Amino acid sequence: MDFFGQLLVNAIMLGAIYSLAAIAYSLVYGVVQLVNFAFGELFMLGAFICISLMLPSVRLFGLEAPMPALPFLLAAPVSIAVVAAIGVVVERLAYKPLRNAPRLAPLIAAIAVSVLLQSLAQSVWGAEELSFPSFALSDLPPIILFDSIYVSVMEIVVLITALVSMLGLTLFVRRTRMGRAMTAAAEDREAAYLVGIPVNRVIALAFLIGSGFAALAGVLYAQAYGFAHPTMGFLPGLKALTxxxxxxxxxxxxxxxxxxxxxxxxxxxAGYLPNGSAYRDAISFAILILLLMFRPQGLLGRPELNDMPAGSLVGMLGQYARAGGVGRLFAPIDRLFERMGAGSLVLNVALFCTALALAFIITNDFWLRILIFVVTYGLLASGLNIVVGFTGLLDLGFVAFWAVGSYFTSILFILVLKNQFGVAPTDIWWLFYVNLIAGGVLAAGAGMLLGYPTLRLRGDYLAIMTLGFGEIVRIVATNWIDLTRGPMGIRGIPTPSLFGYPLNDPRHLYLVGVLLAAALLFLLSRVVRSYVGRAWVAIRENESAAEAMGVHTARYKLYAYASGGFFGGVVGVFFAHSQQYISPLSFTLFENILILMLVVLGGLGTFIGPFVGALFWIVFLQVAQGFSLFQAMPELRYALLGALLVALMVFRPQGLSARARVPLSIEK
Incomplete structure (x- = not known):
């Protein structure tokens, strides 16, 4: 009973914080139907700003800066107000221009803002933890209930603050003029415009209040756990979304x-299940998936929210872009990419030969390894592009397929054949080539398993479910130590060999990667230009219309997930053998977001786009190391990526190589 009571107290305190952060998501979603993935970073900023204001000094940009040392009861409201203002600025700069865009654009912008804010926080405060200072309320002795249940004063403060905040927001929405205007805008934004409701002001107010709630949750969370960290908003943000x-x-x-x-x-x-503390996050995501399968609208939600995006997330991305000078700037390369999209054999063969020639032109092993990463991430982005770019389904769990292929070949080579049976990897060099197919098929099966529960879902709900699947795979890989060796990872994975000759030189590995890329892209081009590919594009343009015209959308969605999974599995096998080490850190949600950004950066629905995005980004990461600013604050490179993605969503959402899109639709 004592254990149960203590768990209940802990759950109530944690639930109050989750509720505050969840309200931040729901308030904005109710008005603009946007899952603002940046709320996790606003949560983090609330904690950092509050702690900074409470300290006499803090290191900012690596330099000691004096701070006002405010008391907690003053620092907390100030930090909430600052973050609320940041939320409004973000809405004005990143989201307002995309209000009438296809649904993928604001989602990508929200993810980009999340990366931007997290990277800026790492540049400002550094990558280390910032301890929450003690203050009067936190130093008070705990209250003891029933002689065994300890409740701290701050836990009571957290609960009261959450209850008062939620009650106040409910009264504001129901009793005030602006609150009723917010409800009207949530019901029908266009009708609200017509009756004179200042919708822009209402949306700004929703972001103001939502961002303030996210900051409040971050302050309370940091106080409860005693620290702030630039990545602290990631997991609570996912939990709040859940x-x-x-x-x-x-x-x-x-x-x-x-x-x-x-x-x-x-x-x-976590308290009662075997090894529950290790899998507590997986439990949360499993609940999320089950709920989305059987009741997508949630316990108290409206079922029509799942039906609102009748088409796909991608839509006609090129039709709302603000071309102008940007269009003229890209005109020369657009003509080149247009020939690629039309399937120019001469041009594609020339590109392939150029890629092969780079292996002999570049003699520096460092840059050859950079090119291996370009090929690897380009192929990963190509696999995700099947689901997102060609079929129009936002997948935030694609890294799971990558992980399946990587762990399959690593476990088989090292933990089974070498460690269990004493087989030397050089004696079974051919198994690498078998595993390329087997790992792809295994990951394709995982894609079918992941895709089946999502068939009833569209738009944002589909993205959220795939996110849950990806996180479960990562958590299992981290904690199933007997199978995956957990956080230690698997080392000593052999490099590919050919008839016993090791291909461990960077030049050889790059050539293997190029040949693999050529084979996979040829296969993909055949599929995309077949009836299957045309069915994918029909689903992308308008799923309801495609279904009405006789396209079996459920079947072709599963084909898309399986094809993307096959790509991920094959690349996972190559990745494991080229890097000779894997761990769960390679398969995080951030990696999935990065791969998605490469797809968007290069161009959705194109063959060359993923490689253009990968080449642009990975080469930039290395070149930027030569600049003193990025040497001092390397996180700014990711902040720049976030800013670039926001700008692309506003001015050129179709990506850098937009004209290379395969002409399977009437889009101009």
Whole structure:
């Protein structure tokens, strides 16, 4: 009973924080139907700004800077106000220009803003933890209930603050003029315009309040756990999103209920299930997936929210772009890429020969290894492009397929054949080539398993479910130590060989990668130009219309997931053998976001686009190391990537190689 009571107290405190952050998601989603992935970073900024204001000095940009040393009760409101203002600025600069864009554009912009804010925080405060200073309330002795249950004063403060905040927001929405205007805008934005409601002001207010709630949750979370860190908002942000979906995204009472339910399940699962503490996050995501399968609208949500994006996320991306000078700037290369999209055999063969020639032109092993990364990430982006670019389904769990291929070949070569049976990798050099196919087929099967539960979902809900699958795979890889060796990873994976001759030289590995890329892209081009590819494009342009015209959308969605999974699995095998080491750190959500950004940067629905995005980004990472600014603050490179993606979504959402898009639709 004592253990149960202590768990219950912990769950209530954690649930209050989850509820506050979930409300931040739901409030904005209810008004603009946008899953603002940047709320995790606003959560983090609230904690950092509050701690900084409470200290006499803090290191900013690597330099000691004096701070006002405010008391907690003053520093917390100031930090919340600052973050709320940042939320409004982000809405004005990144989201408002995309209000009428296809749904993928604001989602990508939200992810890009998340990367931008996290990278800026690392540049400002550094990558180290910032300890929360002690203050009067935190130093008070805990209250003891029933002689065994300890409740700190700050836990009571957290609960009261959450209850008052949620009650105040509910009264504001129901009793005030602006609150009713917010409800009207959530019901029908165009009708709200017509009756004179200042919709722009209402949306700004939703971001102001939502960002403030995210900051408040971050302050309370940092105080409860005693520190702030630039990546601290990632997991609580995902949990808050899970809570919002659990309760019914767009519903404020549902977000509060979802936060509490999630915290209770998570806390008691960690306390009572075998090895529950290691899998507590997986429990949360498993609940999310089950709920989305059987009740996508959540406990208190509206079912029509899942039906709103009748088409795909991609839509006609090129039609809303603000071309102008940007269009003229890209005109010369657009003509070149247009020939690629038309399938110019001479041009494609020339590109392939150029890629092969680079192996002999470049003699520096360092740059050859950089090119190996370009090929690897270009292929990964090509696999994700099948699902996102050709079929129009936002997949945030693609790294799971990459992980399946990598772990399959690594476990087989090292943990089974070498460690268990004493077989030397050089004696079974041919197995690498077999594993390329076997790993791809295995990952394709995983793609079918992942894709099946998503068939009832569209738009944002589909993205959220795939995110949950990806995180579960990563958590299992981290904690199933007997199979994967956990965080230690698997070392000593042999490089590819050919008839016993090791291909461990960077030049040889690069050539293997180029040949693999050529084979996979040829296969993909045949599929895309077949009836299957045309069915994918029909789903991308308008899923409802495609279904009405006789396209079996469920079947072709599964084909897309399986094809993308096959790519991920094959690349995973090559990645493991070229790097000779893998660990769960290679397969995080951030990696999935990065791969998605490469697809968008290069051009959705193109063959060359993923490689253009990978070449641009990976080469930039290395070139930037030569500049003193990026040497001092390397995180600024990712901040620049985030800013670039936001700019692309506003001015050129179709990507750098837009004209290379395969002409399978009427899009101009």
């Amino acid at each position: 809570a919002a979906v659990l309760g019914g995204i767009g519903s404020i009472p549902g977000a509060a209920l979802g936060g509490m339910v999630l915290a209770v399940i998570e806390t008691f699962g």
